[in-house]
Amino acid sequence: MASNLGGASISQTDDFETFTPTTDVEPLKRAWRNEKAAPEILPYEASLVGRIKEQIQAMEDTIEEYSRSGIDPLIVSLYQMDLDRVQFLLRSYIRSRLQKIEKYMLYILKSDELFGRLSREEITFTDRCRHDMKKHFDESVLSKLPNNYQDILKQSITSEEDDMVPEPPLDTFVVCKSKEYLEHIQLEDEEERASSRIEEPFEMEANVLHIIRYRPIKSLVESGRIDLL
Known part of the structure; x- marks a missing residue:
């Protein structure tokens, strides 16, 4: 009897190991970070x-069936803990994106590149936020100001640029590491290079942590060659 119980426990533990969708959880962790x-x-x-949502549904079905x-409640609790972990990562990933949309909504709407990065649900969310924000400002502030100052994007109609639109701080420093050896990374913009007497190329060894301005490496982050931490 003891032998049969032990065998069942080992089998259930092995099932749990195969249950964990590590192939997609790791990419989700990277996307989240x-x-x-x-x-x-x-x-x-x-x-x-999309794949993570399908896996979450399969995990929920498995837990319900078990x-x-x-099945031993301890084994079921392990399944539930793993499900909770995946759900947390997905929700936090989506929440981080929505927070950026709320903060830089007007800037995103001005840029075809950034707008193209949104999902269909995020586009709907952005349109709704823009409508609600404009309505709020019109009713609470802008309608009470002179006509020259009723633009939500500019300080006044004489402004040549949309100087009331918050922009993301692309020159902020980030902690990052590369997946492979990278060389000839240009950390200075054209104006900084013009004022520098000596231009030193920057190299990154694989899996070595660096603290660098985000702007020079943004394309490498988007291509997946550099991970942020």
Whole structure:
């Protein structure tokens, strides 16, 4: 009897090991870390999120089936803990993106590149936020100001640029590491290079932590060659 119980326990533990969708959880972790650390909104990981949602549904179905089948509650709790972990990562990833949309909504709407990074649900959210914000400002502030100051994007109609639109701080410093050896990384912009007498190329060894301004490496982050932490 003891032998049979022990065999069942080992079998259930092995099932738990195969239950954990590590192949997609790790990419989700990377997407979550990058989104949390990047000052701007990154391209939406549509295919990854779609697979994760399918896996979450499968995990929920498995937990429900095991609960009905009288599986050891300890094993079921392990399944539930793993499900909670995946759900937390997905929710935090989406929440980070929505927070950036709320903060930089007008800037995102001005940029075709950034707007193209949104999911369909995020586009709907952005349109609704823009409508609500404009209505709020019109009713509470702008309608009470002179006509020259009723623009939500500019300080006055004489302003040549949209100087009331918050922009993400692309020159903020981030902690990052590369997945491979990278060389000839240009950390200075054209104006800084013109004023510098000596231009030193920057190299990154794989898996070595660096603290660098985000702007020079943004394309490497978007291409997946550099991860943010």
